[in-house]
Amino acid sequence: MSTHPSLSTVPPSPSPAPRPARGAVVRHLPIGDSAEALVKALRDGHPHAAATLYDRYAAHVRRVLARTLGVDHELDDALQDSFVQALRGVARLEEPRRLQAWLTSVAVFTARGLIRRRARRRWLALSSPERLAEREAPMASSEDREALRATYAILDTLKADDRIAFALRTIDGMTLEEVAAACGCSLATAKRRIKRAEQRFVARARRHPTLAAWLETGDRWRTR
Template sequence: MPVVLSGMDTQEPRAVASFGDEPKSALLDALYDDYAGYVAAIGLRLLGRDSEIDDLVQDVFLDAVRGLSQLRDLDATRAWLATLTVRTARRRLRRNRLRRFVGGSDDYDYSTLVDTSASPEERLLLTRCYEVLETLPANQRLAWTLRHVEGEALAVVASRCECSLASAKRYVQRAQARLQEVLGND
């Protein structure tokens, strides 16, 4: 029976602060135990593809190991990992976009993201929404997803995207305009 987690309802896990002097591998294990599900949940929302989540989680925790020295406040571990997840997702989105640009096949059925309880209209809306997001620049897509799917405040969006608040607003607005343009006419 799988443990079901989502980015929104994951609670702050047990304190990793107790690993202050532990070797990196021990700290990584603790981080992984506590936050792997959280990272996977955000990753799924950002990328929209379950098949890429395993790789994303691996990349995030490998980056986390290399960047552990940058982590000054263990209480901020969750936010730090979220930022790493957004950064890693951005890389993957850009890589996917480049692959499509050079002619690689990248068809994906986003309807698998929607559960069975959704109405046909809702299923269509969510599927079309992710299809349009697929066409947007990575920053716009990430900012919009964090704002409207994860429900984060704009300041948090800016922090996660490692950009200014103004840029975060601009990304969200542009993505929203594009979605409105495409889906508003559907």
């Protein structure tokens, strides 16, 4: 008796997936809300993934840049550069669920490069008062605007790494762990950078009338 199965019991070979007809519209599935889904869409080349990344995280990246750079006429360029670098590097992101934290570090890297380029060409001035007025909150008082100018003028004198760590911790309110992760350094290094920047900032701020008065309104830097 033959041991070969009959033709009726042999499963048919799977048919190749049909190709879309020429001119047909290929519909892509929507991108999920999670960071993991967005990273997968970026890696898979989803046509709307890059725009979705920008829509979801542009405000966060811009805030990080603004905290580290201050009122700056190159802020929009830095924002664009950050997303260009993110799109180039997303394939190397090891933990997709930490997408926002990774974008923070990309923004910090972009800001550091901009600050260092300025230092090399000895251009450490703030934006002009006219440009500053355009970008500040319309309800800010003249004293607040002067304090803002003075704050970032002092920050411009600090080393890039110290300035960024100090700004993220003091101005943006990040935890020490978040600062270390964003700066790509150890917790101990982040603490040293913040302390060094704080000492230099306070010493200079005490010589500025507006900032000196501001320092005295809080407990942290009040003169004992």
